Amino acid sequence: MKYYYYPGCSLEGTAKEYDISTRAFMSAMEIELVELEDWTCCGASAAPATGNLLSLALPARNIALAEKTNAAKEILVPCSACYLNLKQVEKKTGKDTELLSKINTILEEEHLHVTGGLRVRHLLDVLSKDIDAAAVSQRVQRSLNDMTIAPYYGCQCLRPYIEFDDPETPRSMEPLIEATGAKIHAWSKGSKCCGASHMNTQMDVGIELVASILKAAKGADAIVTVCPMCQVNLDAYQKKASRFAKEDLDITVLYLPQLLGLAFGLTEKEIGLNYNLAVSDGFRKKL
Template sequence: MKYAYFPGCSLKGTGRAYEESLVPVLRHLGVELQELEDWNCCGATAYMAVDEGKACAAAARNLALAEQTGLRQMLAPCSACYLVLNKAQHYLNEYPAMRQVVGRALQSVGLQCNGDTVVRHPLDVLVNDIGLEAIRQKVTHPLHGLKVAPYYGCQIVRPYATFDDQANPTSMDRLLEALGATVVRWPLKTKCCGGSLTGTLPEAGLRLSYILLKEARKRGADVIATVCPLCQFNLDSYHPQIAARWEPVRLPTVYFSQLMGLAFGLPAEQTVLHRGMVRFHPPPVPAPAGAEKP
């Protein structure tokens, strides 16, 4: 299995723990990634709001680069990238006028975008291409007893529910169960983390982060598992501010790929748990079955 790979800027910066943990996990499962050469910013959601044409063109440049690889499927782990690339693809295929604008822009740099690369999310690839059974077989250190709140964020199932249910996605739940973890049932799987409002309008943004942390803790979660660099950043970085405004809710937030690495028994430099601000201490590996404690 080989996919083109669009890391996006977060995975090289604030979200580097995501890339540092995801790539080894996928390699461990026999997945090869080919990073696009000379990729550019996806445009993120902000650019789309300002100028759809230019935003689409920026995103489509990456799709055009992906098409050049001949791989047809591209992995985009960051939620914003995943959404924006899918949206650009959708616009190109649905709106001829947009296709024209983007086509002209790409032509000026000698590129062409047919709009036939499938942009995939790692969860989609893990659950539907690799399969839970294959994953289960790689688990050497099952996460028994670990209570995880799966947090999908707002972007990977909305508006495009390509691989999971919009209101109640379950792919990460099933993945975590395959790792041996206990999944915390909560209704905030796809609620907003505050997004960029945590920085611009903290009163509103932080409140949303606080609710997520508070509800996860209330339901007994040891850790929140996320798929999005911004969600991870928001839930991980503002604990002092949240404690000052409401109450302390110290709960670690990690990428699902870090938990996979743990369950696969990958070395610490590939699970990169030290990057978290609220440090996640994995539970001790349980004694093998049958062995009695002295």
């Protein structure tokens, strides 16, 4: 199996460990990732709040880069915000030729062109549909059977495009987590919003959402996420959230490929565990 790989800006900075662990996991599964050469920002949530055409032209540039070579048929995207932006291009230009031609007019400035036909896929889509839990469990060397994990999906890999899971009660992570031997923390917060960029611009609102998710995760050994924005919100503001909720809300927050990598027997360094901000002593003891 082979996919184009679009890491996105976060995976070069605050979500370094997501990039490290995704590559390590895929390599362990003998899946080839072809990183898009000269990829640029997808526009995040900034471009959609600024201009409609810009919000499509920025992700389209990356799809055009993939179309230029002929190495794979699908683009793998680990960041949910990047995924949705790229997916919007696939979905919207697929049925609107006028829009496609406008985007191509913009891309001409970069000597690029989008035709369509490449499929954009979230990392969780590929992990749950193309790889599946049986293949994961075959490679498990370190069973995590004394751990309970809270699967946190966030929003934009599930909605608005329903591609691989139920958009309200997602379950696609469960077989993968169970394949490591770990148990699933039963909760209803898996598909709820983490506040996204409110933690930067409207912290008083964002902290309510973060605290309610961390509260509901109590009893789990770790929260597992598939989005850099969700991860940083849940990982980086635990002290603030604890003060806000007047209770201790410290918990380990991992990316899904980090957890799977641990079960494969990869070292902490190989999955970038040194980059996570909150790894509890209790969690380390269970490793």
